[in-house]
Amino acid sequence: MTMTEPKPKTDDTPTDPTVLDQMGGVSGFVYSTVPVIVFAIANAFLSLPLTIGLAVATGLALFGFRLLRRERFSSAIGSLVGVLLASGLVAWTGSARDFFAIGIWLSLAGFVGALGSVLARRPFTGYVWNALHNNAHDWRSTPAVLRAHDLATLAAALVFGSRFVVQQWLYVAEATGGLGVARVVMGLPLTLLAALAAVWAFRRSTKALVR
Numbered sequence: 354m355t356m357t358e359p360k361p362k363t364d365d366t367p368t369d370p371t372v373l374d375q376m377g378g379v380s381g382f383v384y385s386t387v388p389v390i391v392f393a394i395a396n397a398f399l400s401l402p403l404t405i406g407l408a409v410a411t412g413l414a415l416f417g418f419r420l421l422r423r424e425r426f427s428s429a430i431g432s433l434v435g436v437l438l439a440s441g442l443v444a445w446t447g448s449a450r451d452f453f454a455i456g457i458w459l460s461l462a463g464f465v466g467a468l469g470s471v472l473a474r475r476p477f478t479g480y481v482w483n484a485l486h487n488n489a490h491d492w493r494s495t496p497a498v499l500r501a502h503d504l505a506t507l508a509a510a511l512v513f514g515s516r517f518v519v520q521q522w523l524y525v526a527e528a529t530g531g532l533g534v535a536r537v538v539m540g541l542p543l544t545l546l547a548a549l550a551a552v553w554a555f556r557r558s559t560k561a562l563v564r
Contacts, residue, residue, distance in 0.1 A: 382541040384419065388412045388436045389452075393533025396449045404449065405440045412436030450524055453532040457520045463513035467506050474499070476506035478551050482558050490562045498558045505547075505554035512543045 392408040399407070412433050419429040439452045470477045479492050479502035492498050516539050523531045 380424075382544060384415050385432045385435065386537050386540055387415060388432075389533055389536050392449075392452055393530055396529055401443070401447065401449060405444055408436060408452070409440050412440075449529045450527055450532060452529075453520060453524060453536060456536065457517060457524055460513045460516040460520065464510050464517055467510035467513060471503050471506050471510065476502035478502045478505040478509070478554055479558070481551075482555050485555075486559075486563065490558075492558055492562060495561055498554075498561050501554040501557040505550040508550035509547045512539075512547045515539065515543070 388408045388411045391411045392404060395404040395407045416429050416433040419432075420426070435455070439455055442451045442454060443449060467477060475493070476499070479499065482502070483490055483492055492502070516535075519539065520532060520535050523535055
């Protein structure tokens, strides 16, 4: 008679990928703010061409540093492209405040998209969660899960909307230094709050739908 050995216990509890990891991690947000800080400070003391050159050089240096650290290429190149586009717009218009224009309008687009997805009863954080689970779940048919993603997506809409309102006001006032401060202050801290809301919704979804 053959004895069957007991199977070792395993932890079958599913885990969601970290939201911040999907967006480049905390370090990615920190790296993205460095060229902004450099631009805002340099603009107060240097000519516009030198300020642009210093911001671009900073972006390139950070790009190389992140590649040496073997970070995700998509995250590293995304930050560099953002700096290059912002600097190119400043060089074209000759106005330092335009360094922040692309980010301002992206915030508006994010607000409209997030709020619109909630009003359409298709909150985008739900689609992100389902994509991370191979699109295998009919998450919208579970009211508790749908409500959780409504709240998480509304949190994202609030972050995008507040960024647009404050930074657009500073843009109209031509407060370039204030724009730099607002970009940093309203960057990582608010993103962390929205990410916490998303993590909460992700965990509720996993608990309710993943067996």
